[in-house]
Amino acid sequence: MRYKLTYILICIIYIIAQPALGHNKIDKSKIYNLKNKKPAIDTSTYFDANNIKMGMRNTGQLIDPFLQFEWPKNSGLYTIFTGGLWVAGKINNETRIAAVLYDTSAYLPGTIINGVPQSPNNPRFKFYKIFKTDSTGTNSDYDNWPVEDGAPILPDSSPIRKSFQNIWCVYNDSRNQSREFSTLPLSVEVQQYVYGDSIPGQLENTVFAEFKIINKGSSVINDAYIGIWLDCDIGFFADDLVGIDTSLKLAYSFNYNDEDLYYGDAPPALGLVILKMPVENENSYSFIGFKYLDSLWDDPINANEAYNFMKGLKRDGSSIIDPNTNEITRIMYSGDPITQTGWIDTSSNDKKMLLSFGPINMQPYESRNLHFVLTVGSGNDRLSSLSNLKENIQQIKDYYNEKLIRTLLFSTYNINFDTLAVGLERSYDLIIKNTGEANVEIDSITCDNDNFTVNHFSFSLNSGDSSIINIKFLPQIAEQHNGKIIFYHNAFKNQDTIIVQGRGIIYQPLCYIPTPAIDFDTVFVDSFKVKDLRIHNSGNAVLKIDSIISTNPDFSIITRSLDVAPFDSANISVKYSPSIKNSEIGFAIIYHNAQPNIDSVILSGKKFISKSLPLLNGWNLLSLPIKSSKSYVYNLYPSALSKAYNYDNGYVANDSVISGIGFWLKFPNATVVEYIGKPISVETLYVEAGWNLIGAPSYNIETAKIIQIPDNIIISDFYKFIDSYIKSYVLEPGYGYWVKIKNPGTLIFNP
Template identity: 30%
Template sequence: DSGQTWRQFEWLNESLQARDIAFDKSGEAWVLGDNGNFYSMDYRKKINLQTNRGNDDFDNIATNNIRMWFSNNGDGSHDPFTDGNGLYWPGGVNAINSAIFEDGFLWGGVVDGDTVVHGSTYRYGLQPGNILENGQAADPFDDSFYIWRANDNWPIISDMTAQRMEFDWNNWPSQLGAPYNDINQDGEYNPQTDNPVKYGDEMYWMVMNDLDTARTNFLYGSDPVGVEIQVSIYAYQSELLRDVVFKKYKLINKSGKTITDMYFSFWSDPDLGAAGDDFVGCDTILNLGYCYNGTNNDNIYGIPPAAGYLLLQSPVFEAVSSDSAYFNDSWHSGYRNCDLSSFIDFTKSALYPDPIMGMIEGTHQTYNYMTGKNWNNTDILNPHTGKATRFMVAGDPLMGTGWYEGSGWPGGPAPGDRRMMLTAGPVTMNPGDSQEVVYAIIMAQGVNNLHSIAELKSKAKAVGEFYYNGDFIIAIADENTPGPDRYSLAQNYPNPFNPITTISYTLPVTSDVELSIYNILGQRVATLVSEKQQAGLHKIRWDAGKIAGGIYYYKLEAGKSFSETKKLVLIK
């Protein structure tokens, strides 16, 4: 009709996209985007016809070799559309083999004499949104409580994903607690000068709370308290971190009440390929809980991998002045980080059963597990020594020592479906206090089921070194161990920085390399490398002491065709 009934829409950028568009009964237009979601034309609202959970939002990170689902109701590694496994590896966005069915973060403590447990396992006990100054939950249907995404590559991406990235970058919810770099130091987020604090090459951020009575009761029967949880999920594309996803939880006690004897747990139901042939274990030195195959062949993976949950940063408590603890991305004297305090192997048996859901008994059973007791508050006994322990299956299946599943557990269960939970605590949270807990989910594969554990522990050590030092301690490889198979450029660390940072990259073959720094006008301000270099990992230290603070870009050109650019922020 010569355009008489056509409608013109304003997009977030000038790129024209071919997209399916639907209209609701009110006449509002919705565009079909990624993951089956429909977005409003300003990209401010999102709905999915396959779910009906209010404003609960779902997304998945596939920045590297892992593809992992998550939600702003606390659910983790679980596909909301299939109600099935939600962590896939390897292959990233194209991964088809599943390693984890579901996982979630829990906290438990004592409030006014009552034991409470909140978070998420098979059921979610959280709702989207922050807690207001009056102690009430914000409207969970507010559109600002969706899952935000920080990726500074959106200017060079031309699909629907870039629309979202640009919107999130320009409207970063600093007012909700999302971290950002206040470059101009005016106390407000301004996308022209400031930028989100972006851990990794890509990061997702969301805020939740425990003030929905129906949800907290549905989980384990506890009543709401008033704890706000801010979550950052991020990953790196570098060769050394491509099998790792990080999850950072910040908890703020906005209840006006003191929470004593508080524990923080990460729970998981790992289905490592086939679900019925798994074992689990823990390494108390590494603060690592892990799942591995009980046999040397898996119906899904063939050679079975191992999956691990590494406690990187635990809650803190006040200590003597000579002690120090890591929180808020730096070290602080006068505090200490808690040690790993317990590990539980749920064997789906009468001896170590899953806690009851939807009833207050489930709260007490879960909390007993958190403290290192059995579900009924009796001691857990090491089958070798007969003595009480808070750490189940903490032996070494590689060396054949201690209590471990299989031959290391006299009369123990056969390989099967497992759950596990690693816990740190206890601490006290007074009104207004905050705590941080950081985990790394790691995948590894060796030449058999036990060698996969060895590979996993090696990666866990390297990830710990990276998290605290921004660097790796790499074991000397066998001479037949292959080097990197592709060019890659990592995000500089630390970032933001003042005035020294390190830039890492890998070369698969001997290559001509040029690494340069540019300002926002595209002018080159420094050339760090301009030479032929051998294959392998290279780390370049840049001292920007004589450079003005601001946003810069570093560009790596290597070989005949590789070129990649990343952003760095110098704060002075």
């Protein structure tokens, strides 16, 4: 047989020199003369979501012989060398087989369309790896999920994610060169989906695999068989056993000895658990255990031998006899190694297994599904590892049956109806899809809030079907409404909850003024400045501004009435034209139809005046026409030749001047002085009996309008000086004036 001499030599070396070998792993690919012939069209990837690291190739090798099946992950220890899908059948009475065997394969990447295999060089025929946490923009494989090639999707067209890590690819048996068993293609397309999670327990040592096999040819495939072939190597490759537990649908491989060259004294056991068969009759399957260099049970060397093995026969087509019962069987090694009962494998060897299902007839475009897991059990020795494997199979099946066989997926789990007027109605179509393999019964739907209603109560949902559930929001009162719609069913978790929310409102305007105060800053008297007052309607009805008034005539409202649409804004123009006599603060009062029907905005500004005054050569009788508690002469009058002389029972020289007090100041030439500052609107002067030298305010005021406290204390005319004294009936800003007072009192200037 092939490689016989090499194999015998390696086994002799292993037996004789095992203690010296330590953990220097023998390269099995060299023993089998395998070549890593990965073409450019090929891609590889790893499943590595839990304790398993399984290398795959998208040419049909579920386990790539050059990447293998590592357990525990990153330990450098392996339990499977290689394996993949076998499909066999007859077309026009001619046997055809699509299979992988070590480094050869009948498969190429890509789909078959209208009977024509698509180019395997198309870069989209690759592995797509997505995760439970992916969303748009986070993973290019998620964004480019190949729906057109058959990749499964949800009702909202997003990728189906059955677990934390999900890997999908598609291939077909169109390879003609280097094809194992050298038959013509069957024209089958295989959509492969591998997934898993790190859920504590047996699931963290498990990888799920699903094959969807489609006859894409124009001919019926008669007497077809679908199988999984595995070359299991529990550590060292030449000391393994295989078997099957028919009650658990568990094919397994475990170590012949309690001591393995690589795993040591606690070698694990590997299991292949069937979850969904591609046949209707659950008893239509066979199990073959291969032995390397065994004339009866070595690998098949041609299509007829391979087909016979898949049918559960010997390589020559004769029946298999159970040595314990002497009865014909299709299932080898169905006994129990733990109890040492029934037909069990007792021959240490490089073992492979083939688990096949059939016969079936596959019509053109008919598909069959094969679901299974690869899982690892561990214990203190080889048999306790096998026992552990069997004991934990139920957790895997429960997970699959509850979460995967019957699975409901909703287009959303949170519905926000936003705001809606009381008495109106808004609908939302919730899409629910049965992504599992079995029918789902929706027993009932409840809601804990009467403002939300559902148009379904109980119904059935066939596998792959979707249904639209119409949910309505009809708010009865104006407030926030929150609720839960609960779907009770026989799928995974037995119930799903949809959160619903919405706010009931009454149509009304809401007046919002973002800026509660407008400051015009500095504006000169006899000038003006315009600013906008922004009014926002945050309500859902038209805001009517009926009128806007100002409490200060210096602030005028240009726009007095307008309508503001819901959720819109408008600007009101406000003009500030300061006068001397009015205050610098006011209010804009806004009357409208929103509660509480009135709003106000503070208006403020700083008014200044600019005053020019001609001065004479020589002495001038002056006063300060702007507000000042103390202003230095050299700042106000830089060309002055003297200090300022005011009168207080005699002349007093000062370096500074204040408003309201008259003073003499001498200049070398005629000139003009400019005053800029805040105006004097109301001035109160305290006067003494006799002559007083006073100042004028920032505006002209008739002497007859000066308020005297007490009455009639003024006993002379007012006199200003321009080259000579001049009687004045109007006091002008910037000049000083003499006036005689009968008794001490107060003079008030009010414009």
